[in-house]
Amino acid sequence: MKTLTLSAPAKLNLFLHINGRREDGYHELETLFTFLDFGDELAFTLTDTNQNIIITGDTADIPLEQNLIYKAAKTLEPYKKVTAGVEIHLNKKLPMGGGVGGGSSDAATTLLALNTLWQCQLTISELAKIGLGLGADVPVFVKGKTAVAHGIGEQLEPMDIPQKWYLVVAPPVHVSTALIFTHPDLPRATPKLKNGWKLSDTGNDCQTLVKKLYPEVEKTLTWLLKYAPTKMTGTGACCFAEFENREAALRVLETLPSSWQGFIAQNTSESICHRQLRAWQN
Ligand SMILES: C[C@](O)(CO)[C@H](O)COP(=O)(O)OP(=O)(O)OC[C@H]1O[C@@H](n2ccc(N)nc2=O)[C@H](O)[C@@H]1O
Ligand SMILES: Nc1ncnc2c1ncn2[C@@H]1O[C@H](COP(=O)(O)OP(=O)(O)OP(=O)(O)O)[C@@H](O)[C@H]1O
Known part of the structure; x- marks a missing residue:
């Protein structure tokens, strides 16, 4: 089995406005997301052991059940059409909790990779909806286009901006x-x-x-x-x-x-x- 290696790029909020607070405590935002050509690297290899999700690499500080990579893989498990587990190797380059969305990007890359490898056949919109359950920033990484976001960050309006x-x-x-x-x-x-x-x-x-x-x-x-x-x-x-x-x-x-x-x-x-x-x- 070939290994699929993908980046989990950083995001920047080129602006971030807070327009209000919702009853569930989340905030209504208006923010411009763009992606950088720099990020974590994740390598996905299918394994023979069904039901098995193994994470290796730079994950030492994060308990498995809280790791957004693990959570993303677990969320996709019910949709898989193949009998295989996966080993995911993380090469962490982004600062954790730094506002560049490293954890959310890792989760989105995992959803995109496993949707392909496990043949889940979900659309990008379906994956983005699933991603929202993992964090407000996951949908923009799943959709992967520079965009102005509304709502809690999930209503995305793609936008062309200059490269800097x-x-x-x-x-x-x-x-x-x-x-x-x-x-x-x-x-x-x-x-x-x-x-x-x-x-x-x-x-x-x-x-x-x-x-x-x-x-x-x-x-x-x-x-x-x-x-x-x-x-x-x-x-x-x-x-x-x-x-x-x-x-x-x-x-x-x-x-x-x-x-x-x-x-x-x-x-x-x-x-x-x-x-x-x-x-x-x-
Ligand atoms: C502020 C941003 O970084 C902008 O990109 C994100 O919206 C935060 O996204 P995130 O880290 O994926 O957020 P989540 O993991 O869903 O939420 C973390 C915490 O941020 C708060 N939160 C997040 C997003 C939002 N629109 N309103 C909020 O109030 C919530 O209190 C929540 O407990
Ligand atoms: N694979 C992961 N990589 C990084 N953080 C993770 C991961 N899994 C879980 N986390 C947890 O998520 C928290 C937030 O991580 P992240 O790097 O996405 O924050 P951030 O850059 O501030 O993102 P945001 O801008 O979305 O708030 C971390 O403090 C960490 O405890």
């Missing part, structure tokens, strides 16, 4: 998404954008609160802003600065303080996972 280079910096702090979304000081009443909006008029509604609670995030934003337009992604802690070309981004990466981790990448209108999966199928 990004320097993404992960300060050494972990921000809990749930903590930010339950905080009394989070602004929750940004109006929906009107037609003709410009990216320069948008922001991240979580940023002021996260800066206050995590001074390392404030330091990172202040440092990056010396070089380029900068925002935080998701609920942090990662921050990204936007550049017109690779060389400019690389020059700033080379001067990054040593306690911060960073990488540079380009945004892609389609997730690289989708491109790789198509190439494998043909």
